[in-house]
Amino acid sequence: MTTAAIDIQNLTKEYSNGKGCRNVTITIGEGEAFGFLGPNGAGKSTLVKMLVGLIMPTNGEARLFGDPIGSVAARKHIGYLPELYRYQEWLTGKEVIELHGRLCGMAKEEAHARIPMLLDRVGLGSRGKDRVKHYSKGMQQRLGLACALVNDPPILFLDEPSSALDPVGRMDVRRLLQELKQEGKTIFLNSHLLEEVETICDRIALLNNGVILRHGQVHEVLYAQTRWRFKIGGFTPEILPWLVETSGIPLQLSIPDAAHTDTESYSAEPSLDTVWLEAIIDNEEQVGFITTLIVNQGMTLYQVQPVRERLEEWFMEAVSGLSHRGEHE
Amino acid sequence: MTAVIGMTWKELLRKKVLLMTVLMTVLFLIVFWFIARTIGASEMMNSSPSAQLVEQFAQGAALLTLGFFFGSFILAFLVIFSSFSAISGEAETGIMQSMLTRPIPRWKWYLGRWLGYALFGILYALILYISIVVIADIHANVPKDIWVHIQSYLLFALTVPVLVTLSLLGSTSFSAIGNGVFMTMLYGAGWLGGMVEKVTSSMQMDPEVLKTLYNITGLISLIMPVDAIQRKMLALLLGLQDLAGMLDMSGSITAGFGLGQIPSASFIVYAVIYTLILLAWGTRRFYKKDF
CATH class of the missing domain: 3.40.50.300 (P-loop containing nucleotide triphosphate hydrolases)
Structure with a gap:
């Protein structure tokens, strides 16, 4: 030893x-x-x-x-x-x-x-x-x-x-x-x-x-779990509950923020029915299943991308809501 | 430990406190030279050869008393102001944090610093001692017995380890500025206690008052024995204990710098033991201190 x-x-x-x-x-x-x-x-x-x-x-x-x-x-x-x-x-x-x-x-x-x-x-x-x-x-x-x-x-x-x-x-x-x-x-x-x-x-x-x-x-x-994003055209709000129920994955509408924003993607000219969906997904088979569901529903899949979580996010998530004795104390 | 001693010497040689001390020393020696020349050139008041001999001796004694009175100030200035921030100051600036993680026992670091300051101060004390005696000897009569000079120098230099020990011990407890103030006040208290003894010894006072005053000054001397060591050194150098009652220096220009009560040999033994105990205490405090 x-x-x-x-x-x-x-x-x-x-x-x-x-x-x-x-x-x-x-x-x-x-x-x-x-x-x-x-x-x-x-x-x-x-x-x-x-x-x-x-x-x-x-x-x-x-x-x-x-x-x-x-x-x-x-x-x-x-x-x-x-x-x-x-x-x-x-x-x-x-x-x-x-x-x-x-x-x-x-x-x-x-x-x-x-x-x-x-x-x-x-x-x-x-x-x-x-x-x-x-x-x-x-x-x-x-x-x-x-x-x-x-x-x-x-x-x-x-x-x-x-x-x-x-x-x-x-x-x-x-x-x-x-x-x-x-x-x-x-x-x-x-x-x-x-x-x-x-x-x-x-x-x-x-x-x-x-x-x-x-x-x-x-x-x-x-990298234990990866966040995936899907850029979809022809989206209607009613489709989201169906997608969640069918795939069993808690997909949600993505709201761009400073930490996650892919500048090029989000600055692309948005149209009313084009949205980003995102979810934490364990493996790539699940990603394939979701893309199939989206395409089968007649929506347009523009982009699928994994979003690498940064240590900063891990850090913020770990300490958020906790009291900590800071230098101000 | 030699690396720590070497670092301390480099620090002393490159910091402004040594430059200031050297400037003060040069200025003092120039002034002392002119004072000595003036006193040495003064005409004898007595005509008989034996009385002139005593008068010459009194001149030399007055010069040495004056010289060592200011010389001890310069030495104390160097020792206190070079070492008062040795521990806390370096901890405050962060120097200590990188040094103490090195594979050297803490007691070696502390002793290395102590030896660095003490050896440097002892060497400076030798330069001062020789300068004062040589200038006094050129213009007046000073004792020539080499053994007396060795003993006197050792007593003069003994004040250095005493001050370094107190300063380093203080630096393990107080902040750099706090220790500077503490050491200055402690040295000042010791000097004041000595002055009180000198003044009261030549005054007619109520024995009860004198007893109280001697108790207070004695207590101060026990805490800060530097002034008492200095008096012992002058008494030894001038042979005043052998000449007790034979020589009256009250009319001399150095009457204010007289010796007052002369400490016994036991007091010197006490001062050495006191220094060793404080050194051990400082080493222990440093060993247990968090940085």
Whole structure:
């Protein structure tokens, strides 16, 4: 049996103000990319800080490759990019990376040999010789990534790794994370950028008010059921109940919204009897059955298309109607 | 731990607090040079050789008292203002969050920072000590016994670890600004307690009042022993305990900077133990602190 990269059992941190997280249990395998989602104040950063040894848990335990969190042995396995951080302004970028390398037990020469590669990898290049006080927030974020990678750790904890970056920077970070994943790194990603999580992660968990609300494989969460749309001409309202009854599928008239709109389709010149119908459908045979019913009724079927659910919708649906302690509280 | 010490030294060498301290030191030494020259050039009031010898000694003693009075301020300025934000300040800015996840035990980090500040301060204390003694020696008579100087320097430098320990301990509890205020007030209280002792020792006062005052100043010295260590250092350097009653410096220009009650050797032992206990306490607090 292989040891899990990250094994969290009932990990709890309780604060007097009621914040923190409770009874979190997750096991993450080696080489897996895990996305951790949740509204502001859900307790995501608290959990990450416990895992990297910055906060002592109130209860429960967790291990990184079998070593208890907070121990020196466990910290040898990790690279960490905090959410809110700055680096020593009086040092140069190279010196900051070297310092992190030395703290990881690397010899000065070994750290020096890795620094140019790391600077290139995160896109800082020759700016490594500048003092950190001259760095923009985005450059500091890149420097943070270089520091996290200095000891070539098998586990990476990244708390909002591209929050301060421009779109080009975000693409760079996303590409870097994909490379790291291909190299077999275990990635624990805290991010508000759901598209980033969707692109990189294999599994996700949603934290709300300090407890895990949902978790699962990204492809299961997003593609377990697919929403299908049918563009129909010659539609009369009376036909809809018949279609639902005959097919056994809860078809309904589609109202275009910002999240679902296919601009080209919806902006096409509508006619009074042309509508969109939509339904959640488990398999393609059912889609074929509905199209047959539509055509047999003498209606015109202009388009049939699956609509891929986005993580954002999953997230909104999961937390909608729930109270959550936000930053306004 | 050497990486942490090295980082602390780089920080000290590149931050403005050192530049300000060096400027203050240079300014002080220039002024001290002219004061020393003026005092050294003044004519002897006594004609007998033995009385002149005592007068020369009194001049040297006055200069050293004056020099170390201001020198200790400069040293305290450097130590307090370089270290007051070492823990909480770095936690507030987020520097600590990325460093403490590295595979180094927290006690090593804390001791590394402590050693970095303390060694730097001790080295600066050596430069200050030599500068003050050399300037005083050029213009007046100062003790030449090297062993006395080694002991005096060690006492002068002892104030550095005491201040660093208090400052780092405060930084594990208070915010950066809060600790800066706390340390300044604590140092100020220690200095004020010392001043009260110096002034009252040369005044005719009701014994009951004196007893109460000494209790208060004694208590302050127990919490902030820096001023008392300083008095002990000067007493040792000038050999005042050996000369008790033989030398009257009340008419000297440094009368206000006199020594008052001179702490015993046991007090120095107390200061060392007190520092070690606070260091252990700070290390424990840092070990258990959430960031």
